[in-house]
Amino acid sequence: MQEASDAELIQEYKKTGNLDILAALYQRYMSLVYGVCLKYFDEEGSKDAVMQIFEELITKLQQYEVQNFKSWLHVLTRNHCLMKIRSMKHKESLQVSIDDTTVVENEEINHHEGGITLEDHLQQMEKCMETLPEEQKRSVDLFYLQEKSYREVSSITGYEMNKVKSYIQNGKRNLKICIEQQNA
Numbered sequence: 246m247q248e249a250s251d252a253e254l255i256q257e258y259k260k261t262g263n264l265d266i267l268a269a270l271y272q273r274y275m276s277l278v279y280g281v282c283l284k285y286f287d288e289e290g291s292k293d294a295v296m297q298i299f300e301e302l303i304t305k306l307q308q309y310e311v312q313n314f315k316s317w318l319h320v321l322t323r324n325h326c327l328m329k330i331r332s333m334k335h336k337e338s339l340q341v342s343i344d345d346t347t348v349v350e351n352e353e354i355n356h357h358e359g360g361i362t363l364e365d366h367l368q369q370m371e372k373c374m375e376t377l378p379e380e381q382k383r384s385v386d387l388f389y390l391q392e393k394s395y396r397e398v399s400s401i402t403g404y405e406m407n408k409v410k411s412y413i414q415n416g417k418r419n420l421k422i423c424i425e426q427q428n429a
Contacts, residue, residue, distance in 0.1 A: 251314040259307060267306065271299055274315060278322045285326040298325050331392065373423035380404065381416030388413050 249257070254270040257263070271278075278298055282291035298321065311317045374382055383402055387393045388409075393401065398409045 255306060255311055255314060262307075264303070267302060268299075270314065271302060274318050277315070278318065281319060281322045282326055285330060294322075294326060294329065298322055301325065369424050369427050370420070373420050373427070376423055377416050377419055380408070381412045381419065384409055384412035385416035385420070389417075 251270060251273070254266055258266045258270065275295060279291055279295050282294040282298075285291075286294060298318075301321065302318075305321065309317070374385070377385065380402075384398055384404070387398045387401060388395070395406060395409050395413075398404070398413075399406045402409065404412065
């Protein structure tokens with residue numbers, strides 16, 4: 246018996262809503278999803294994300310017309326990870342502003358242990374941002390610090406969408422290299 250294609254499984258799932266069909270389809274690409282998640286999270290966080298993405302698929306696959314499931318799933322996975330990171334950063338910043346005493350206590354502990362404080366991280370980031378080429382600096386600032394989408398960054402800057410993605414990716418890499426060199 247010939248194995249069903251992705252498109253056939255999607256069509257069958259949309260008709261029946263049978264989670265076993267969806268699970269069989271997802272199983273084909275679970276290692277891909279896990280690999281993408283590992284770029285953003287540790288092993289435990291990645292395993293959690295793999296399960297959360299499956300839960301997202303239950304509804305999203307019913308809503309969208311998917312032509313190439315593997316590519317679509319890769320984008321869905323990456324977006325899930327980025328949104329989770331953004332929400333975690335948002336929660337952290339809320340916690341910092343709500344409970345300043347916790348931050349002060351943690352900074353004092355880090356300072357006494359020779360660790361790097363939150364303020365040190367921010368100063369390093371600012372210095373490294375200044376070293377980026379203008380296109381990268383502007384794109385990274387709008388995307389990460391002002392939380393604009395690729396499309397919004399493109400319309401604000403006038404850069405093509407592919408250029409925006411490239412500037413953000415290269416800017417992020419250059420920031421990481423710069424910070425690592427400062428900490429070496």
